[in-house]
Amino acid sequence: MRDWLERFVDDGTIGESQLEEARSMAANLGITPEDALVRLGYISGGDLGRAQAEEFGYDYIELEGRQIPHSVIELVTESLARENLVIPIESDGDSVVIAMNNPNNIEVLDKLRFVLNRDIRPVMAPLESITAAINRHYGQSETES
Template identity: 70%
Template sequence: MADWLERFVEDGTIGESQLEEARQMAASLGITPEDALVRQGYINGSDLGRAQAAVFNYEFMELEGVQIPNSIIEQISESVARDNVVIAVGNEGDAVVVAMHNPNNMDVLDKLRFLLNKDVKVVMATMESIQGAINRHYGQTETESVDTMISEFTEKTIEFS
């Protein structure tokens, strides 16, 4: 079980009975206890993200309303961002700072290091906020972005002399 969830009891966010209720719900539904706590409304995704970041020793970043410069966004292709639920949020020295919800996913980290040919520094964010940032910066869906690009391209007039 996720013993780190005891932190929510220790800091008074939830009671011991609420944690036990979440564990029972998780067992019966086949979900994690942390997901059960969120579903029951005892904590929100941001609370969960902050707690996980503290446990894993990562910075937590709220992405709602954050405008990321295109020069940063363009470091990771839209398909990679969507497929792996990651988004570039900055640069730190020679490293690309990437927001992800599961920093223990070594496959994604290795893929990013390979594709970027740079070190990757991870900050944690909720999956929902990363998906929202992807939609804000790349468009609602990959198809919409391609459609927009095609329409912009076809609207340009080319003059031949």
């Protein structure tokens, strides 16, 4: 089976040697080749997220500047959001749209379904924008005493 990352070589975003360098770095550091491509600066987190979303059939969203209602943020505790690198962005009562870097992570999806007792609709966002959104929104929430 062909590696989906070859699409970046096919479209000229990176060269074959850059992909091989990323694979080598990934093996040495115990990270994914995708993360290595971003760390090396060959592709941006946004480019990676859009490509992954397209490849795996998920919606892709930009979190920067997006205002998430406090009532939606409150659905997921700060510890759950930080531990799993997810952030809720919408809710319609029966389901919650969750931005995550890896919507194929069944363990996290199952945990969210169990904790929230709602259907979860995952959407893709770059890891760094999820982290920034968590810091922005949970940093603004007041703690109850």
